[in-house]
Amino acid sequence: MLEHIPENPYLLLTPGPLSTSKGVRAAMLRDWCTWDEDYNQGVVQDIRRRLVTLATENPTGYTAVLMQGSGSFGVEACLGTAVSPKDKVLILANGAYGLRMAQFLQTMGRPYTLLQFPETVQPDVAALTAALEQDPAITHVAMVHCETTTGILNPIEDLAACAKSFGKTVMVDAMSSFGGIPLAMDRLGIDFLVSSANKCIQGVPGFSFVLAREDLLAQCQGNAHSHSLDLYDQWKTMAPTGKWRFTSPTHVVRAFQQALVELEQEGGVAARHARYQENQRLLSQGMASLGFLPLLPEACQSPIITSFRYPTPDFDFLSFYQRMKQRGFVLYPGKISQADTFRIGNIGQVFPQDIHTLIHTIRDIKEM
Ligand SMILES: *Cc1c(COP(=O)(O)O)cnc(C)c1O
Numbered sequence: 001m002l003e004h005i006p007e008n009p010y011l012l013l014t015p016g017p018l019s020t021s022k023g024v025r026a027a028m029l030r031d032w033c034t035w036d037e038d039y040n041q042g043v044v045q046d047i048r049r050r051l052v053t054l055a056t057e058n059p060t061g062y063t064a065v066l067m068q069g070s071g072s073f074g075v076e077a078c079l080g081t082a083v084s085p086k087d088k089v090l091i092l093a094n095g096a097y098g099l100r101m102a103q104f105l106q107t108m109g110r111p112y113t114l115l116q117f118p119e120t121v122q123p124d125v126a127a128l129t130a131a132l133e134q135d136p137a138i139t140h141v142a143m144v145h146c147e148t149t150t151g152i153l154n155p156i157e158d159l160a161a162c163a164k165s166f167g168k169t170v171m172v173d174a175m176s177s178f179g180g181i182p183l184a185m186d187r188l189g190i191d192f193l194v195s196s197a198n199k200c201i202q203g204v205p206g207f208s209f210v211l212a213r214e215d216l217l218a219q220c221q222g223n224a225h226s227h228s229l230d231l232y233d234q235w236k237t238m239a240p241t242g243k244w245r246f247t248s249p250t251h252v253v254r255a256f257q258q259a260l261v262e263l264e265q266e267g268g269v270a271a272r273h274a275r276y277q278e279n280q281r282l283l284s285q286g287m288a289s290l291g292f293l294p295l296l297p298e299a300c301q302s303p304i305i306t307s308f309r310y311p312t313p314d315f316d317f318l319s320f321y322q323r324m325k326q327r328g329f330v331l332y333p334g335k336i337s338q339a340d341t342f343r344i345g346n347i348g349q350v351f352p353q354d355i356h357t358l359i360h361t362i363r364d365i366k367e368m
Contacts, residue, residue, distance in 0.1 A: 002026055010328045011354060015148045015176055015305050017198040017205045018348030020259070024203060027258035032250040039250060040242030043257050048238070050260045054269060055193060055211045057184045063214045065235045066207055068248060071175045071196035073229065074208025076104045078171060078194050079142070081231035082216070083110050084223045087139040090115060090131055090168075092123040092159065095149030096335055097173055101142050108225040113138070119150050119336045122300050125162045132166045140169045146177040146302040149335045150295055151343065153177075153302035157188055164189040169216065175199055175208075176304050180276050180347055182269050191216050197252060200272065200304070200347055203259040206252030276303040279346035279355050286359030287344075290366060295341050304347055305332070310340040317342050320365065327361045 005022040012019045032039040044066065051064040067074045079101060083089055088111040091101050098116075105112040115131050117123050123143065132138060141163035145156050160170045171192040174183065178193065180200030185193055191213045198205035210231055217235055224230035228246065237245050266272055280303040284294055287308055295307035310317070317333060321342075324331055334341030346355070 010325055010330050011350060012330050012348060013345045013350065013358070014330060014332045014348075015199070015343070015345050016196075016347065018202065018345065019350060020202055020204055020255075021262055021349045023262055024255045024259050027255045028204070028251040030254075032254060034244065034248055034250060037242075039253075043254055044238070044242035044244070044248075047253065047257050047260060048242075050257075050264075051209060051211060054179065054260075054263075055183070056186045058186055061214050062185060062211060063217065063235065063239060064209055064211050065217075065231055065238060066209045066244065066248070066253070067229070067231065067234060068207055068244070068246065070205060071194065071199070071208045072100065074194045074196060074210055075101060075173055075175075076108075077208075077224075077226075077229040077231045077234075078192050078210045078212075079104050079110070080108055080225040080229055081220045081223050082169065082171065082192050082212075083140055084220075085110060088112060088135075088137045089140040089142050089171075090128075090135070090138045092128065092141070092143040092154070093117065094121060094123055094152060094154065095119050095144065095147035097144045097147060097149060097175070101144075101173065110225070111137075119147070119338060120152065120296055122152065122154050123159060125155075125158050128159055128162050132163070132168070138168060140171060142171040143173070145172055145174040145183070146181070146304045148176040148305055150307045150341075151302050151305040152296055152300050153181075153304075154300075156183075156190070160188045160190055176347075177302070179263060179269055179272065180304060181273055181302070185211060185213075197256045197259075200276075201256065201259050201263060202348055203256035204252050206249035207256075273303065275351065276346050278352050279303070279350055280306060282352055282355040282359070283344060283346060286355065287362070290359070290362055292362075295336075295339060305343050305345040307334060307336070307341040307343050310342070313340075315340070323365050323368075324361065327365070329358055329361060 178195035
């Protein structure tokens with residue numbers, strides 16, 4: 001049956017939406033009724049259970065809430081619902097996604113303070129400790145796991161432990177890492193974690209999800225700044241019934257369930273992590289041999305996406321991009337101001353063999 005699913009014209013080496021399997025794309029070829037139990041029980045509740053199992057060592061006391069919209073909608077829903085107007089959030093930022101959390105709080109008028117680091121530097125525990133000691137009004141600490149801006153991996157284990165030692169609520173944007181890097185919320189002390197359908201679980205874009213400690217979410221009634229982004233309300237409807245409050249992206253949701261099954265078949269998060277790491281290792285090794293240096297030191301480089309410096313000041317990324325696309329690879333521009341960079345993602349239906357072919361292709365193009 002999968003032979004009838006068309007091949008993609010090129011491989012997406014991007015931070016998502018990313019290349020998906022034919023099985024995931026095939027799962028979208030039928031329609032679903034949002035009222036019927038085939039969908040609510042068979043698909044939605046199954047996804048919610050699988051997500052909690054992926055996110056924890058012991059699932060008791062944790063819940064998953066699915067939310068319409070891209071990942072940012074989930075982050076906004078989580079901040080707007082978990083943070084009351086009387087609370088104050090400390091945001092650790094070393095890239096665009098940390099700053100976006102500040103933008104959400106700014107727009108909704110919730111108190112926050114920003115602890116900002118350069119884009120190539122990990123937030124550190126000493127700075128977090130000092131900030132928490134200085135401002136006892138802080139109730140929540142929000143951070144990004146893999147800052148997709150550069151591909152830097154932030155030390156959330158240490159940062160969450162520090163925030164917890166001060167008794168703070170911990171929120172993590174694990175958008176680009178969840179499902180691709182092993183992580184247990186209960187062991188790390190993460191209270192709220194946000195991710196979306198089209199990153200390391202390898203589904204297609206269309207919704208986000210929040211994993212939360214149930215006892216904390218239960219205290220969030222009436223907090224939300226927005227009715228449609230009220231995570232508490234969505235949870236109250238979804239947890240007992242599998243229903244979303246408003247129309248859900250049924251095909252996308254069914255594809256996501258298939259993506260979760262394929263993640264399990266691959267061997268779970270540990271196996272996927274190993275594949276991404278191997279992709280990244282081959283990528284940075286191959287690129288170095290062609291004169292492309294990584295932006296980040298190896299110690300904080302994630303296996304998700306890698307930023308490369310332009311090899312020469314007159315490097316023409318757009319023309320490189322077009323030639324690579326003709327040869328079957330779609331790359332990603334850089335997102336930082338400090339240096340001229342472009343990015344190559346390792347996530348999605350991408351295997352070490354693809355990276356070998358990629359490196360050969362770049363070598364060909366460079367020699368032209
Ligand atoms: C992709 C991503 C988001 C969400 O972006 P959307 O475009 O709204 O899906 C948020 N944070 C991080 C770290 C991301 O990689």
